[in-house]
């Protein structure tokens with residue numbers, strides 16, 4: 001267990017290092033943030049002063065060295081634009097993104113598992129075919145287009161749900177949460193559903209495939225031979241065998257939900273990290289981009305860890321450290 | 326067989342036919358199978374791979390899944406026709422009056438459920454009111470019965486913590502939990518090594534004798550049946566071709582196929598002599614020969630073998646489907 005955690009920690013540190021180096025070099029090659037940040041009417045002296053203030057007059061290796069030594073103390077630099085610590089900016093936006101991603105995942109499971117179960121138990125029935133065709137649509141229609149259509153329909157035409165912002169929030173341990181207020185729920189409904197559509201399709205397909213496979217297993221036949229009811233066979237024998245690998249995959253997908261949130265947040269003006277990073281990229285706000293990517297790596301590592309632990313607890317055959325590697 | 330003994334027949338299968346709908350149309354995997362098992366009787370069901378033994382066993386349990394379907398015959402268990410009792414009653418009988426054990430112990434237990442879960446559900450499926458503790462006690466006893474040491478601990482284990490032999494013992498314990506009238510054992514020892522196979526066979530025989538449980542032991546190995554069963558049914562290409570008391574059948578087979586099977590047992594040959602082989606191959610389901618299905622492989626065949634051959638009585642409880650029998654009735 002300890003060896004496993006240490007190995008994981010080591011992998012994360014290496015990833016963080018390589019990632020920061022790549023971002024540094026990459027952004028250096030793309031262009032100079034000063035060209036974007038300073039108005040073209042500035043005098044050369046003013047320009048020089050800003051460059052010096054940001055440390056951009058130093059050679060690249062020295063800039064990286066400065067970043068690295070500060071980063072080790074937890075300081076990821078100040079945003080060029082907001083003149084605030086980049087890390088604090090990211091952290092202040094993170095709850096909104098996590099809340100959105102989490103809600104989307106819950107929706108994916110709540111809709112995906114029952115529909116997938118139905119489609120798996122009666123693969124030839126008409127409902128099952130309808131479900132499967134819909135899931136293909138969920139896979140293939142672009143998220144942003146569906147998002148726009150949802151706004152058109154539910155916000156503009158029907159006026160049921162708001163199309164932007166977080167709505168009322170409640171502070172839990174100093175973190176603002178939308179899903180705990182009715183207004184917040186109304187605000188998160190559309191973006192969460194939009195973000196969830198792709199994952200719902202994924203969950204439907206995974207559940208269906210798992211159920212079809214499990215129903216043919218000999219242990220199902222043996223359970224029937226024992227006289228166990230069909231309801232119990234499905235909810236205990238089949239579902240448990242289907243859900244363990246499913247939840248594992250979905251846990252790992254949490255990362256990609258956060259990545260996809262960039263698009264959804266932009267469409268629905270959801271004030272999360274995604275919107276912040278899009279703005280930061282357009283002005284080459286290096287400290288913010290770096291802080292975002294490094295935080296993402298940390299987040300991914302944590303998610304993987306949680307999924308591994310879950311998997312080793314849920315599946316009696318797996319011991320920690322052997323899972324998903 | 327006296328009429329009195331007949332009245333004791335607890336399981337009577339007559340004219341069983343089970344078909345599978347394949348891409349080349351429906352084919353009968355089992356046709357005109359008649360089996361009778363008395364209370365506490367041990368019966369062997371022997372045949373080559375693909376002869377329809379498992380399909381027969383599953384048909385008796387009502388466990389044939391699509392694309393398969395029982396298309397004919399009657400299955401009477403204690404006088405109740407399993408084909409017409411309906412799904413609810415069938416579920417009540419399964420695991421309670423008629424139980425089954427399968428071939429591969431690695432696959433029959435659910436890998437993610439603890440042994441106690443898988444055992445207790447077999448009790449609760451038939452007795453909702455039983456207390457947790459009473460059910461647990463019965464599981465403990467059943468595990469002890471089949472020779473699993475420290476049953477209390479083992480109840481909390483998962484299947485992967487058991488060896489193949491131990492898993493099959495657990496499956497046997499589960500089949501015995503509700504003290505059924507009959508257990509269908511579909512080659513439960515084929516996947517195990519020889520010593521464990523012999524142990525389990527002996528224990529199973531002892532248990533069934535003690536408790537008066539009837540047993541249908543499915544196997545492709547005639548030698549297994551020799552020491553175990555009272556009577557034997559020999560299946561070929563989906564039908565029973567010969568049946569009778571085990572000693573008579575092994576000593577003086579009536580059907581040329583049974584004879585071929587016996588002569589291909591290694592111990593029946595002098596050392597150094599090549600093993601006897603039945604020439605040819607088992608026919609495919611969709612290309613069944615006309616008349617006697619064994620005729621393409623039979624040395625005794627004549628023109629007459631090309632018409633349907635009924636199961637004929639040879640006395641002493643012996644029956645066979647052959648018009649040129651090796652033993653006269």
Ligand SMILES: Nc1ncnc2c1ncn2[C@@H]1O[C@H](COP(=O)(O)OP(=O)(O)OP(=O)(O)O)[C@@H](O)[C@H]1O
Pocket residue numbers: 345347354372373374375376377378379380381391392393545610
């Ligand atoms: N689900 C199925 N679909 C189509 N055909 C099937 C199916 N199950 C069994 N059969 C066919 O039924 C025939 C009898 O199969 P069965 O499993 O009963 O043989 P068996 O005597 O048990 O053989 P083995 O010793 O290999 O277990 C085989 O020809 C097989 O191909």
Ligand code: SF4
Pocket residue numbers: 580581582617618619620621623624625626627630634646647648649650
């Ligand atoms: S009926 Fe004819 S072909 Fe069939 S086993 Fe008897 S002799 Fe052989």
Ligand SMILES: [Mg+2]
Pocket residue numbers: 378379380511512
């Ligand atoms: Mg078989």
